[in-house]
Amino acid sequence: MSDDHDRFMRRAIELAQEGIDRDLGGPFGCVIVKDGRIVGEGCNQVTSTNDPTAHAEIVAIREACRNLGSFQLEGCTIYTSCEPCPMCLGAIYWARPAAIFFAGTRDDAAVAGFDDDLFYSEIEKPNDERQLRLQTLLREESQKVFQNWIAKPSKTEY
Numbered sequence: 001m002s003d004d005h006d007r008f009m010r011r012a013i014e015l016a017q018e019g020i021d022r023d024l025g026g027p028f029g030c031v032i033v034k035d036g037r038i039v040g041e042g043c044n045q046v047t048s049t050n051d052p053t054a055h056a057e058i059v060a061i062r063e064a065c066r067n068l069g070s071f072q073l074e075g076c077t078i079y080t081s082c083e084p085c086p087m088c089l090g091a092i093y094w095a096r097p098a099a100i101f102f103a104g105t106r107d108d109a110a111v112a113g114f115d116d117d118l119f120y121s122e123i124e125k126p127n128d129e130r131q132l133r134l135q136t137l138l139r140e141e142s143q144k145v146f147q148n149w150i151a152k153p154s155k156t157e158y
Contacts, residue, residue, distance in 0.1 A: 008033050008079040009103055011041065015056065016081040019043030026114060030060035030080040032073060032097070039076065040064025056080060057088035061095050071158060073097040082109050086119045094158075 008031050015029025025044035032040040042059025046052055057080055065071055073095040082104040084092060092100060106116050118131075127134040149155060 004036065005079070005101060008038070008077070009081075009101060011038070012056075012079045012081045013103060015041055015043040019045070019056070022048075024048040025054065027112065028056040028080070028082050030056040030078065032060050032064040032076050032078050034064075034068070034073075034076045039067050053087065055085065055088050057084055058091055061091055065095070071095075077101070082106070082114075085114075085116045086123060 012029040012031045015031065016027045017029070019025055019029060020027050025046040025048055028044040030042055031038055040060045040063035042056050042063060044056045045054040045059055057078070060078070060080075061073065064073055064076065068076075074097075076095075076097040078092060078097050078100040080088075080100065080102045083102045083106045084100070085106075109115070110117065122130050122132070
């Protein structure tokens, strides 16, 4: 199995380099595998698509979910060229894969100019202490939507 892990991680690293070579975005690549075959892959495309969410992991998750016809990655393994940022880690948790492997660490990314420390520290703070204003507004009105969701018999749970 180690040979397979190495092969898939090498593909993720290769995608990171392809993204650089094709001027698509930052130096990150990701591969998603199910039952020994790649079901999704991607490289960072933030700057080429003007989309701050187009990180390699997000691109790969979108492709894998499309290919699998599911919003979850049950039974899948994610290989990413670098430790996921908080946004990608959140998306990975929502997708519910079986495992994730990464090559470079967030410290390695910081040396290259991709420092996620602000995001990690902001998540730990109460809303009123964060750098970006985060404030509740019309909470009471929003409760009706949640009540409708709870009452909906035909909802798809996730």
